Amino acid sequence: xxxxxxxxxxxxxxxxxxxxxxxxxxxxxxxxxxxxxxxxxxxxxxxxxxxxxxxxxxxxxxxxxxxxxxxxxxxxxxxxxxxxxxxxxxxxxxxxxxxxxxxxxxxxxxxxxxxxxxxxxxxxxxxxxxxxxxxxxxxxx
Numbered sequence: 001x002x003x004x005x006x007x008x009x010x011x012x013x014x015x016x017x018x019x020x021x022x023x024x025x026x027x028x029x030x031x032x033x034x035x036x037x038x039x040x041x042x043x044x045x046x047x048x049x050x051x052x053x054x055x056x057x058x059x060x061x062x063x064x065x066x067x068x069x070x071x072x073x074x075x076x077x078x079x080x081x082x083x084x085x086x087x088x089x090x091x092x093x094x095x096x097x098x099x100x101x102x103x104x105x106x107x108x109x110x111x112x113x114x115x116x117x118x119x120x121x122x123x124x125x126x127x128x129x130x131x132x133x134x135x136x137x138x139x140x141x
Contacts, residue, residue, distance in 0.1 A: 072105030
């Protein structure tokens with residue numbers, strides 16, 4: 001039997017993000033995905049999940065400033081400190097909400113650039129070390 005998760009960044013957009021949890025549950029979903037939950041504290045997200053009996057299927061890690069064109073940090077060597085903070089923030093959200101999967105967003109980089117390749121490997125290793133110790137999977141899409 002297939003199981004579906006509502007992506008709360010794309011679905012129920014007529015509601016503010018926190019109200020989308022209610023909408024997803026009312027629509028019959030039992031799980032949700034949130035690309036960027038970080039506009040709300042982890043405990044607030046956790047309360048909405050609990051209140052609606054929803055399972056957090058996947059969150060994205062913070063991926064820079066999307067308004068400025070950022071699409072991730074992992075393959076950007078000059079942004080490793082930000083990536084480290086994003087991983088630590090993900091760990092906090094995992095502990096509070098129970099989410100067990102985080103998408104590590106690579107960022108826009110030249111995939112033939114040795115520096116970008118090395119940065120991506122370093123970022124994946126760092127995220128896996130920190131989050132793996134918490135029983136959290138690091139997803140690459």
